[in-house]
Amino acid sequence: MxxxxxxxxxxxxxxxxxxxxxxxxxxxxxxxxxxxxxxxxxxxxxxxxxxxxxxxxxxxxxxxxxxxxxxxxxxxxxxxxxxxxxxxxxxxxxxxxxxxxxxxxxxxxxxxxxxxxxxxxxxxxxxxxxxDSVAGARNIGEYLVEMTGGTAKVAILQGQIGTTPEIARDQGLMEAFEGHPGMEIVAAQPANWLQDQGFNIAQDMLQANPDITVFVGRSDAPAMGAAQAIKVANIDHKIWVVGFDGLPVALEAVRDGSLDATATQxxxxxxxxxxxxxxxxxxxxxxxxxxxxxxxxxxxxxxxxxxxxxx
Amino acid sequence: MEPIAKRMQKRPLLSAVVGWLKQITGPLIGLLLLCLVLSLMTDSFLTKNNLLNVMDQVTVLGVMAIGMTFVILIGGIDLSVGALLAVSTMVMGALNAYAGVPLPIAMLAGVMAAAIGGFANGVLVVQLGVPSFVATLAMMSIARGVANITTDGTQITGYSAWFSELSIIRYGGLLSATVAFFIFLALVCGVLLSYHTMGRKIYAIGGGSEVARLAGIRARAYTMWIYVFCGVTAGFGGVLLATRLDSSDPSAGLGWELDTIAAVVIGGASLSGGVGSIGGTVIGVLIIGVLRNGLNLIGISPFIQQIVIGLVIAFAVILDQLRLRRG
CATH class of the missing domain: 3.40.50.2300 (Response regulator)
Known part of the structure; x- marks a missing residue:
């Protein structure tokens, strides 16, 4: 490290x-x-x-x-x-x-x-x-590849489009997914770093693609929104949820199991x-x-x- | 409704000036008090350079508030100006950066795009009878979407040097081109509204559009053009903002419709129409600008700033209510 x-x-x-x-x-x-x-x-x-x-x-x-x-x-x-x-x-x-x-x-x-x-x-x-957002997001991506065995339907809750962190974290994730064609991105929408937007968008994504197996939040807040949406939706399979930032609340969510991982800045x-x-x-x-x-x-x-x- | 009746009479210049001053006394006293308090609290407030900074800072808000004054005078409201500002700045930016259209033409096109939004507002309100609050709320959402679509949500950075210098170079050490434009627009609109028959008709429409119609005023046509004009001022705002930031961002102007309405109301206008003036609005704009500037100069915590600004808006309107009741 x-x-x-x-x-x-x-x-x-x-x-x-x-x-x-x-x-x-x-x-x-x-x-x-x-x-x-x-x-x-x-x-x-x-x-x-x-x-x-x-x-x-x-x-x-x-x-x-x-x-x-x-x-x-x-x-x-x-x-x-x-x-x-x-x-x-x-x-x-x-x-x-x-x-x-x-x-x-x-x-x-x-x-x-x-x-x-x-x-x-x-x-x-x-x-x-x-x-180092690129490296951090790459670590997250590699973790997801390992945990899902290289096959997953991935939904991404993007940050504000065009911002440096959004671009860098996208790049890192894509680097990790390279060479793993089983990591399929089925949905990507901007949640603008916000928890309530993350919740709503994740809910709609689950409605459209009930077989999503991974939610990537570009930051912790939308990831926690997605975790809540999964809880509400009563899904019958494991969905991995990851964030980024390592906010104190998100760290507690990782400890309690509603988030699987985050990248702590x-x-x-x-x-x-x-x-x-x-x-x-x-x-x-x-x-x-x-x-x-x-x-x-x-x-x-x-x-x-x-x-x-x-x- | 006495001011309208007074306006209809011809009167000598002196009493016109006195009448105008009377109309804006409340806000003007507020502004002077604010300046006094701020200059006592910090040395950096009452300097030439800082006051010129304030003028730079209020220009976009001020230009949009002029358009909003007309809308509020006829008893309407326009919630779409922040989003139309974004449409203007993005249309201008995309045409210039992606299509290679020369900046002056792109600037015009940006203003035109916002004017079209204003025209649509007018059609909804006048032809289809949609309440202005709802019509412009719909336009706010549509326009924000259009602004995002122009570049798929990404921003445009870096214009020609002369363009950003419009808001940087201070001619004669005083006025940048953008501030001069704001002052010019305020003067023209202020004179038209106070001394031209057009202005009197607009006040009459705000006082009661049925009465105005019976009096032979083409209220529908006026209303239509006022929404177009409000769109145009939002369009100007988009261009001015692009010179100031040297970039265009589709999320620009988010929530600015509320600042704009606040400025007009602080300036003594009534949301029920018929009362208000450009002079009052300019003072309302300056109160908001001076307040934000001063709180930053003093170094007050951002959380407290939000509270203070809310209190000032409430206080300004309460003062005005008291004055009207007594007067």
Missing amino acids: FNRRTLIAATAAFGLSVSATALMAQNEQVTIGLALPSLTLDFFDQIRGAASAHAEDLGIELIIVDANGDSARQVDQVQDMISRGIDALVYVPAGATAAAVPVRAAQRAGIPVVTLDRNPPNAPGDTFIAS QTNLMGRLSIDSALALLQGEELPAEQLLDVTLTTSENVQGFIENHP
Whole structure:
């Protein structure tokens, strides 16, 4: 599990916290802006929690804005934070577009930008922090191939079409299914990362294809919706349900058996690393263009450790 | 209904200005109070650069709210503007990026596409007698679907440099082209509505369309064109948003119909029709913009922001009700 990338990330994280301490020693009030896409999604709320706890430990002022899924609103908010005089920006793009405008605006104002989770292709941040979604989804796919013996009717609850995580997780899953023609995809529809949409769409999919044997949620929330739909539908055969993210509620669902597996992202580390990276950029340090964090396949066998101590 | 009667009379310029100011006093005092509180709470609010930022930020909402003002004045409502904005931005984007149509023509086509949606709203309301709430609710869903179909749900990023500079470069250090467009549109519509016979007829329709019809006003034709115009302003909104984001997204403008209606209502318009003005709407738009901007500047938690914005909407309308009752 501990490959070279983990080591690099760990070393970077250590180095960053050292420089963060050094910066604090200068006794300057540092203000960092955190632009989040939508706090109705638990994943981002978890990042908010981790980042603000870490900022408080370091004695940094952290300003948080929530775009409510609206990329235009987010441009306004970033503009406002720049007017307010933030020293560095942590930008988690909203909407499918991953608008380049906030990055450009911050860079025009001479403010370093850390992008998190999604990166505008035409104007990347000074450093980009994300999970290795492709590898994580590949692990999920390989797990499914193993569990179903390579024959399954697969239904996919997609994320918002066109977003980086949706594209990367699709790619990973398809890589795992390659060479296994028995893994047949019978339905795929966007549930937009939402539990209630996942529930409804899964219900309709089961109505149309009662012999579905696998539900892949591109994130945990729609996967949990699908699990509920299966429970309600009284199906007479085993249906495998997998998610992605490793949200605390989903980890409990894995422990209790309503989800079979998820891929746990190091959400808390992401929150902390984004603050540390922003501080390092302020110190004038060079950071790698991409800092990819490992994602761990989580089943009932290893879930307890993640519940007790979320990475 | 006194304001209408007053409007019908000819009167000198001075009393016209006084009358106009009277009509928007409530919202105007609210806006000034808000600015006062915000400039006391943070140094970064009352700076030239920040106030220009606010103008940039409210432009799309403002342009759409102008169209909505007309609809609300005649006692209607348009829930489809957010989705029509998405149709406009996607039609423009797809024509330019996939079909290689030059941007100016693609921009026109985007606005036209939204106008067609507005026309359909008009047909439903005027010809088929569907209540405007239901007709435009249906259009909201249809238009969102159309916006998604144009590119199969994916976004378009990166336009020509001159296009995004329309909302970036501030001419004379003050106005970007997009903000100038908003101000121009507000002035033209404000003058037409207050000083042209067309405006008086629109107020008359809002006061009671049967009476207006008996008075010889072609209420059906006016209603039709007002829905088309509201679609056109949503179309403008789609183009303006694309310059601001340098991209087009089929999920753009989700829920914006509610912001737009809120702006018009905060500006003193009545949802039962006949009362309201462009000046009031512009102030309503500025109240929403200044409030969001200020809360971000102060650094108030996003959860508290939602509560504050809701309270301000409720408070603005309560104030107006009290004023009307006394007045």
